[in-house]
Amino acid sequence: MTDAAELRTLARELLAAHPPADTAPLDFLKARFDAGLAWVHYPVGLGGLDVPRSLQAVVDAELAAAGAPDNDPRRIGIGLGMAAPTVLRYGTEEQKRRFLRPLWVGEEVWCQLFSEPGAGSDLAALGTRAVRDGDDWVVDGQKVWTSSAHLARWAILIARTDPALPKHQGISYFICDMTDPGVEVRPLRQITGEAEFNEVFLTGVRIPDAHRLGEVGAGWKVAQTTLMNERVSIGGMRIPREGGMIGPVARAWRERPELRTHDLHQRLLTLWVEAEVARLTGERLRQQLVAGQPGPEGSGMKLAFARLNQEISGLEVELLGQEGLLYSDWTMRRPELVDFTGRDAGYRYLRSKGNSIEGGTSEVLLNIVAERVLGLPAEPRNDKDVAWKDLAR
Numbered sequence: 001m002t003d004a005a006e007l008r009t010l011a012r013e014l015l016a017a018h019p020p021a022d023t024a025p026l027d028f029l030k031a032r033f034d035a036g037l038a039w040v041h042y043p044v045g046l047g048g049l050d051v052p053r054s055l056q057a058v059v060d061a062e063l064a065a066a067g068a069p070d071n072d073p074r075r076i077g078i079g080l081g082m083a084a085p086t087v088l089r090y091g092t093e094e095q096k097r098r099f100l101r102p103l104w105v106g107e108e109v110w111c112q113l114f115s116e117p118g119a120g121s122d123l124a125a126l127g128t129r130a131v132r133d134g135d136d137w138v139v140d141g142q143k144v145w146t147s148s149a150h151l152a153r154w155a156i157l158i159a160r161t162d163p164a165l166p167k168h169q170g171i172s173y174f175i176c177d178m179t180d181p182g183v184e185v186r187p188l189r190q191i192t193g194e195a196e197f198n199e200v201f202l203t204g205v206r207i208p209d210a211h212r213l214g215e216v217g218a219g220w221k222v223a224q225t226t227l228m229n230e231r232v233s234i235g236g237m238r239i240p241r242e243g244g245m246i247g248p249v250a251r252a253w254r255e256r257p258e259l260r261t262h263d264l265h266q267r268l269l270t271l272w273v274e275a276e277v278a279r280l281t282g283e284r285l286r287q288q289l290v291a292g293q294p295g296p297e298g299s300g301m302k303l304a305f306a307r308l309n310q311e312i313s314g315l316e317v318e319l320l321g322q323e324g325l326l327y328s329d330w331t332m333r334r335p336e337l338v339d340f341t342g343r344d345a346g347y348r349y350l351r352s353k354g355n356s357i358e359g360g361t362s363e364v365l366l367n368i369v370a371e372r373v374l375g376l377p378a379e380p381r382n383d384k385d386v387a388w389k390d391l392a393r
Contacts, residue, residue, distance in 0.1 A: 002040075002049050002051045002055070003055075004055060004058045007037075007040065007049075007051070007055055007058045007059055007062075008058060008062050010035060010036070010037060010059075011037060011058075011059050011062040011063055012062065013035075014031060014032060014035050014037060014063075015062075015063070015066050015068065017031070018031045020066060020067050020068045020069060021067070025069035026105060026106075026107070028068060028069055029069065029071055029104070029105040029106070030101070030105055032063070032068075033047045033101050033104055033105060034047075036048050036049040037049075037059045037063075038104045038105075039053075039056065039084075039104070040052075040053070040055050040056050040059060041053040041055075041056065042088065042100075045097075046088070046096055046097070046100050046101075047100060047101065047104055071104060071105055071106045072106055074337040074338070074339075075106065075109065075336050075337050076103070076106050076109055076110070077337075078109075078110045078111055078112055078147065078148060078152075079103040079104075079108070079109065079110035079154075080103070080104070081229055081230060082110075082112060082156065082226045082229050082230045083099075083103060083110045083112075083154070083156050083226075084100060084103055084104070085225060085226075085229045086156065086173075086213060086222060086225050086226045086229070087099050087100060087103075087175075087213065088100070089225055090173070090213045090214045090222050090225070091213055094210075095175070095210075095211075095213070099154070099175070103154075108153040108154055109148055109151045109152045109153055109154075110148070110152055110153070110154050110155065110156065111146050111147060111148045111149045111151075111152035111154075111155045111156075111178070112146065112147070112155065112156050112226070112230075113128075113143040113146060113149075113155045113156065113157040113158070113176060113200055113202075114126075114143070114156075114157075114158055114223070114226075115143060115144050115145045115146075116128060116141065116142060116143055116144060117142060117144050118393065120144075120145070120361070121361045121363065121364050123158075123223075124167045124168045124171070124220060125167055125388075125391070125393075126141075126158060126159070126160060126171070127141060127160060127393075128140070128141025128142070128143065128157075128158075128159045128160060128202065129141060129159060129160050129161075129163070130159035130160065130161050130172060130174065130207070131161075132161070132209075133206075135208060135209050135210075136206045136207060136208055136209065137159075137161070137172075137174065137206070137207045137208075137209065137212070138204055138205070138206055139157070139159055139174070139176070139182075139202045139204075139205040139206075139207055140202055140203060140204060140205075141159065141202050142199065142200070142201050142202070143157075143199065143200040143202070144188070144197075144199045144200075145188070145197050145199075145357075145358065146185075146197060146198045146199065146200050147196060147197055147198075147358075148336075149178065149185045149198035149200050150185050150187065150195075150198055150334050151336060152178045153177070153178055153179065154175055154176065154177060154178060155175070155176040155178050155200075156173070156174075156175060156176075156213075156226060157173070157174045157175070157176040157207075158171055158172070158173050158174075158219045158220075158222075158223050159171070159172060159174065159219075160172075160388065161216060161217060161219075162217060163387070163388045163389040164387050164388075164389060165217070165387060165388065166383075166384060166385055166386060166387060166388065167383065167384075167386075167388045167391065168220045168384070169217060169220070170217055170388060171217070171219035171220050171223070172212060172214070172215075172216050172217060172218070172219040173212065173213045173214050173218075173219035173222040173223060174207050174211055174212050174213065175207070175211040175212075175213065176202075176205065176207055176211070177207075177211075180205055180206065180207075181204075181205070182202060182203040182204045182205040182206075183200065183201075183202060183205055184200065184201040184202075184203070185198050185199075185200050186198060186199050186200075186201070187332075187334055189332060190350075190351075190354070191350045191353065192330075192347055192350045192351050193329070193330035193331060193332060193333070194332070194333045194334070194335055195332060195333070195334045196334070196335055196338060227360065228298055228299075229298075230359050230360075238282070238283070239279060239282075241276065241279065242272075242275075243279070244275065244279075244309075244340070244341070245275070245308065245309050245312040245313060245316075245340060245341070245348060245352070246271065246272055246275040246308075246312055247341060248316060248341060248345070248348070249268065249271075249312055249315060249316045249319065250268070250272065252316065252319060252320065253265075253268060253319070259319050259320065259321065264315070264318070264319055267315055268315060268319075271308065271311060271312050271315060274304075274308055275308055275312065278301070278304045278305065278308060281301065281304075282301055285298065285301055299360065299365040299368040299369055299372075299373075300365075300369050300373065302359055302360065302365060303362055303365050303366065303369065305355065306352075306355035306356040306362055307356070307362075309340075309348075309352040309355045310352045310353065310355060310356065312352075313345070313348040313349040313352045314349065316345045316348065316349070317345050317346070317349045320345055323345070324345050324346065324349075325346070326344070326346060327344070327346040327347070327350075328343075328344050328346070328347075338351065340352075367379065
């Protein structure tokens, strides 16, 4: 068992062999992965050392203090938070070795081809088809709300492989090459002016069976690993005190006393406390992950994240008065990442409206918390045992 002291030694050996000041960032990240210091809880040979996840903080602190580059996790968040845990759990050894290293170092960006125009909240109703043709699957369909599709090399994709089975069955999970013929990415311009999301059209896209994750027809089970990790990565991200959306509001309050009112003060105090509670709860959730896979608690964290972001951004716009109505730039862009704190209050207010939709709508997550955390009776569902092809659409 490697302990904290040994990890510090390994980190210092990495720094001595590859001084950050004299090593290209990508080369340093590759050396870090090969040393097992990328995600220490992963297996040896796959960027880890088979040690507890909690020891990652030891490595991160040592490397940050030496000015080592990071892998820009905001740019590759879908790969790190969703694709990697799924590949690790369900991938073959060949798949793990092919995909995890370039994913972690940021050479290859990933996106998620799950939601469809007719299958958003009810994801299991998806209609994208994958038909077996020899050693390949031929995929046809449309996906929507796909973050980073315009940047991605790879996508995690779920498609229906047997329409004669009920909707939660007959789905399979694939890794799709976004550069293949038949993949078309179109921007979706949002209320912020940017096209951070995309719609993706798949026409006769051939995916080798070697890029399937899990068994044929077991895609819904595999997708649950992705979705649970997604909600933890969105709602349970590690941030410092007054990090995230509450930070700009608190700074404005301290620096602009002329904006203060008693009512705004009381509301800010309430939201500050709730943001701190959510931050500490997220820390506890990450500690629980050390012992196993993420559970439905991540859905509760994501719910809190969405509600707080919307309430805090609304308070910020109200606090700033007329300034809060200004919007600095509505230029059509296709950004590489979402920057909540680097933009103005108007952007935060508009962008936060998507927080209760992306990563699972708040309504769906409330059902998950009710049924899987609180143990309340499940909603009546009349379509669970009906073949997908026979469902009314």
